[in-house]
Amino acid sequence: MALVRVCCVSAVRLYAPTQVPRFVSSYKKTIAEKLGLPEPPKKPISNYFHFLEHHREDVLKEFPDLRQKEVITKLSHLWQNLSPAEKEEWTQKSEREKAAYDIQYINYVKMMNPKDLNKMKKLEKKLKNKKQQKYIRRRKNIEGEKLGKPKLPNSPFMMFLELLKIPELSRKEFSLEAGRRWQSLPEDEKKVFLEKARKERDQYERELTEWEAKMAKEGRYDLLRSKQKIMYKLFLPRHQDQQT
Secondary structure, three states: OHHHHHHHHHHOOOOOOOOOOOOOOOOOOOHHHHHOOOOOOOOOOOHHHHHHHHHHHHHHHHOOOOOHHHHHHHHHHHHHOOOHHHHHHHHHHHHHHHHHHHHHHHHHHHHOOHHHHHHHHHHHHHHHHHHHHHHHHHHHHHHHHHOOOOOOOOOHHHHHHHHOOOOOOOHHHHHHHHHHHHHOOOHHHHHHHHHHHHHHHHHHHHHHHHHHHHHHHOOOHHHOOHHHHHHHHHHHHHHHHHHO
């Protein structure tokens, strides 16, 4: 393993084995695919996941009615009850794959143009930032709901969709058929959904404005929309000073 580290440092100065970027996105396409570049070798799985993969089918055959979560729970119990010697077999398998992977990855990085590697690093960072921002937004939405934030109303199409019943279609087929029916809906019928959506949107905006005013008074500017955040930060302290 020490030899691997030495080779890696001498051959590729910027990347130590533990620092070589994996360049794998959680999105549908990997980062390499997005940039049209060769795929890096696939990172090997741990000893535990090797065990899960090997015994999953056996558990399913013995307990065919178990749900996925229950299958994982049962496999986890089996893993915990293994003897140290039995676990060591899976650990050695994982370590052999890791050693081979490190060498393959060194060769991959040596083969790649440094500019392309830099592009991959930048895109990886960008995607991580997007994922983090998405998580923050989701967390704020959950907190907002707990504090009574008004729920965003449905669009006209979603209102139409709630009333639509098309049996025995896959999700994709249902979406296509629903879109076709919405497009072919007579204007007078479509207008009903548009008007209802407009009224609900107006009511939502009024309720949201009241809720944001309340949150601003409590100092929860982080839950406000950007424009409202600026407005309340500028004018609310001044208004409070005038009242005192």
